[in-house]
Amino acid sequence: xxxxxxxxxxxxxxxxxxxxxxxxxxxxxxxxxxxxxxxxxxxxxxxxxxxxxxxxxxxxxxxxxxxxxxxxxxxxxxxxxxxxxxxxxxxxxxxxxxxxxxxxxxxxxxxxxx
Numbered sequence: 001x002x003x004x005x006x007x008x009x010x011x012x013x014x015x016x017x018x019x020x021x022x023x024x025x026x027x028x029x030x031x032x033x034x035x036x037x038x039x040x041x042x043x044x045x046x047x048x049x050x051x052x053x054x055x056x057x058x059x060x061x062x063x064x065x066x067x068x069x070x071x072x073x074x075x076x077x078x079x080x081x082x083x084x085x086x087x088x089x090x091x092x093x094x095x096x097x098x099x100x101x102x103x104x105x106x107x108x109x110x111x112x113x114x
Contacts (some may be wrong), residue, residue: 032096034107041085043107045094048077052098062090084109 029050036043044059055075059068059082067087072078089110096103 013059025054026111030098030103031098031104032094032105034094035079037083037106040109041111042081043109044081045080045105046079047096049098049100051076055096055098057097058095060093060095061088062092067092078105084111087111 022087029048031046031048033046034043035046045059048053049055052075054071054073056069056071057080058066061067068082070080083106087109089112091106094105094107096105
């Protein structure tokens with residue numbers, strides 16, 4: 001079971017793309033992804049990059065309202081879980097800002113699909 005989970009996470013990490021990329025080498029080494037499924041109660045935001053002084057992460061609903069905001073200091077990556085049990089269905093956008101720029105990743109949350 002653990003091996004299958006590890007393989008799934010590795011596959012997701014490898015299949016993700018860099019978002020809002022500029023033509024800089026530092027930008028291309030940054031990776032942002034959302035792990036979970038559309039009906040999940042929990043999602044995990046994956047961020048990997050060169051070490052940064054400060055990274056801020058916000059999640060916005062489809063109306064542009066911020067529903068989550070957090071920051072991390074002095075890290076080269078994180079995997080942060082967020083509970084979406086009480087969140088309404090819709091499209092959400094993760095926005096990550098670091099020393100190199102801003103990255104966006106959209107995902108759909110639909111708790112009614114089982």
